[in-house]
Amino acid sequence: MLQHLRHDHDISQESYQKAIPRLGTGAQDLQLHPVIRLAQCSLVDLDGRAWDAERLTSWWAAKAQMPYRKVDPLYVDVQKSVATMSEAFAARHDLLPLDDTPEEMVVGVSRPYTGVP
Numbered sequence: 001m002l003q004h005l006r007h008d009h010d011i012s013q014e015s016y017q018k019a020i021p022r023l024g025t026g027a028q029d030l031q032l033h034p035v036i037r038l039a040q041c042s043l044v045d046l047d048g049r050a051w052d053a054e055r056l057t058s059w060w061a062a063k064a065q066m067p068y069r070k071v072d073p074l075y076v077d078v079q080k081s082v083a084t085m086s087e088a089f090a091a092r093h094d095l096l097p098l099d100d101t102p103e104e105m106v107v108g109v110s111r112p113y114t115g116v117p
Contacts, residue, residue: 001034001056004063005043011051015043033110035060064112071096071108 039053061068094110
C-alpha cells in the first residue's frame with residue numbers, strides 16, 4: 001500500500017522514507033491490518049493532510065475499483081450473516097455479508113486484492 005501511495009504521488013518521498021522503518025516486521029506488527037499499520041505511521045499527503053485509517057480505506061477501495069462503505073459493527077445482522085455464508089468461510093477470507101436480496105449479495109471485504117475461491 002505504501003508503494004502505491006508513493007507511486008500515485010499522494011505522499012512525498014520524505015514521508016515514504018520515514019514510514020518504511022516504522023511499519024515494523026515483528027509478528028505482532030504483522031497481525032495488524034495494513035491500513036492500520038500505515039495509519040500508525042502518521043503519513044501526510046503533499047498538501048499536509050493526514051492519511052488516517054478512514055482516508056486510507058476509502059483510497060484503497062477506490063484503487064481496487066470497489067465502492068467504500070463504512071460498517072458500524074453495532075448494526076451488523078449476525079444471524080443474516082451466518083445464514084448467508086458459513087462463519088468459518090467468512091472469517092477465513094475476511095468477508096462480511098452486508099446486504100442479501102434474491103438478486104444479489106453485497107459482501108464487505110477487508111483485503112480487496114486477496115483472491116477468494
